Amino acid sequence: MGIKVVKFGGSSLADAEHFRRVAEIVRNDPKRRYVVASAPGKRTSDDVKVTDMLYHCYELVHDGKDITEYYNRIIERYNSIIRELQLDFDISGELEYIRNAILHHSGQDFAASRGEYLNSLILAKYLKFDFIDAESVVFFRDNGSYDEEKTNSVMRTELQKHRNAVIPGFYGVMPNGTIKTFSRGGSDITGSIVARAADAELYENWTDVSGFLMTDPRIVKDPLPIKVVTYRELRELSYMGASVLHEDAIFPVRNAGIPINIRNTNEPDAPGTMIVSSSGEYDANRIITGIAGKKGFSVITIEKDMMNSEIGFGRKILDVLEDNDVSFEHLPSGVDTMSVIVSSAALECNNRRERIVSSINKRVRPDSVVIEDGLALLAVVGRGMVKAKGTAARVFDAISAADINIRMIDQGSSELNIIVGVEDSDLDKALNAIYHEFVK
Ligand code: ASP
DSSP states (O other): OOOEEEEEGGGGGGGHHHHHHHHHHHTTTTTTEEEEEEEOOOOOOOOHHHHHHHHHHHHHHTTTTHHHHHHHHHHHHHHHHHHHHHHOOOHHHHHHHHHHHTTTOOOHHHHHHHHHHHHHHHHHHHTTTTEEGGGOOOOBBSSOOOOOOOOHEEEEEEEESSEEEEEOSSSEEEESSEEEEETTHHHHHHHHHHHHTOSEEEEEEEESSSSSSSSSSTTTOOOOOOSEEEEHHHHHHHHHHHOOOOGHHHHHHHHHHHOEEEEESSSSOOOOEESOOOOOOHHHHHOOOOEEEEEEEEEEEOOEEEEEEEETTTHHHHHHHTTTTTTTOOBBBBBEEEEEEHHHHHHHGGGHHHHHHHHHHHHOOEEEEEEEEEEOOOEEOOOGGGTTTHHHHHHHHHHHHOOOOOOOEEEEEEEHHHHHEEEEGHHHHHHHHHHHHHOO
C-alpha cells in the first residue's frame, strides 16, 4: 500500500474543533501514515498565531521585559486544545521548560519552533501516533543552509521504524545542536521533505482554501479553482504573487516526482488542486491555467543606434545591475533598444536609481537611458498555450477592448506564459478582461 504524507497548516490546527477534523481526515485513509503539523494559527481574523506570540516573547526578553502575562496566553492556547479534546495529557513540564529556555536567551529560532513542537506532541497523542522530533531528522549546515542529503538519509531510516508518526514542521537542527527554522510558512517544506523520505505517492497539503484559484479573488469575482497545475506553471504564478504554498516546498517532491495535492480541512470532500510534474491532458476550454498580476515595477529603457551589432552591450548593462545588487525580472529588447524590468522597490534604496543611470551612461555611452515607474506585470500562464493557436492575440484583444494600453510584452520561449506590462492603475481591469476572455 502506498503512503501519503499529510501536512496541516496553522489554521487547520488552530483549536480543538480543527484537531477533530484533522483526526477524521487522517483516519479516513490508512495511507495517511505521516503527519506534519504547524503551530496553532488564527482562530478568527483578529487572533494572533502562536508562532507570532513566541516571536513576541523572544523580543520581550530581548528588551528586558516580563513575559509572564504574554506567555500565559500561549499556555492557555495549548491547554484549551487539550481540555476540549478531553485528552489525558500534561504538557506543563514542557511549557515550563520552554519558558525558562526563552528567558535564558535560547535563541529566536528555538522560541519560534516551539509552536509546532507542542502542537505536534498534542496531535500525536490525540491520533495515537508516534512523535518524531524534527530536531532528530532535519539538518542544517554550519552556514545555515539546509542539508538535504543528510536529512533525507536520516529521515528515511527513522520513518521506517514507525508505522505512523507526527513530525513538527518548520524547524531542524544545526551541527552545534541549536534549533534553526526555515523561513516563515516553512512547515510546507518539512512536509515535502518527509514525503520524499517516505517515498510517498502523494503529498497532501491541507490548508484553509480548496486549492488555487485561477486568479486573485480580491480582483476578479469568484474565479474558478485550478484542478491541475504543473510545477513549472505554479512557479510562474507564484513568482507573480499567487501564494498558498511555500515556494521552497516544491523542490524535494518535484525532484522525486511526487505530486502535491492542496486540500481544504474545512471542506474535505473538495478535490483541491493537484500539482504535478507534467500533464498530458488537454482541454480546449482551459488553455489558461491561471493569471497573476503584480504592481510595482520600473522599466529602464536604453537606446543606442546600432546597438544590435555592439558585442557585449547586454552584458555590460546587466553588469551595472549586478554591481548595484539589483536583479532583473524581464529583458524585452528591440533592434536598437533594450528594456530591463526591475522591481521599483529595488531602485529606491541607497540612491541606486542615480547610480545605475550614471553607470550605464559611462559603460555603454547610450543615446538615452530612461527609467519609468508605475508598471504592473500580468502573467498569463497555461501549458495549453503550446497547442492552442491565437492565445496571444486573444490576450491582447481583450486588453485593448478594455481600452488599456499595453506597455510591454514578453512571451517566454517555453510558450508557458505571456507577460504583459500595463499601468499600475490598469491592472485590475486588465486582469478581469483576460479572465473573462478565457473563462466564459
Ligand atoms: N508556524 C510557522 C509560521 O507561522 C511555520 C508554518 O506555519 O508553516 O510561519
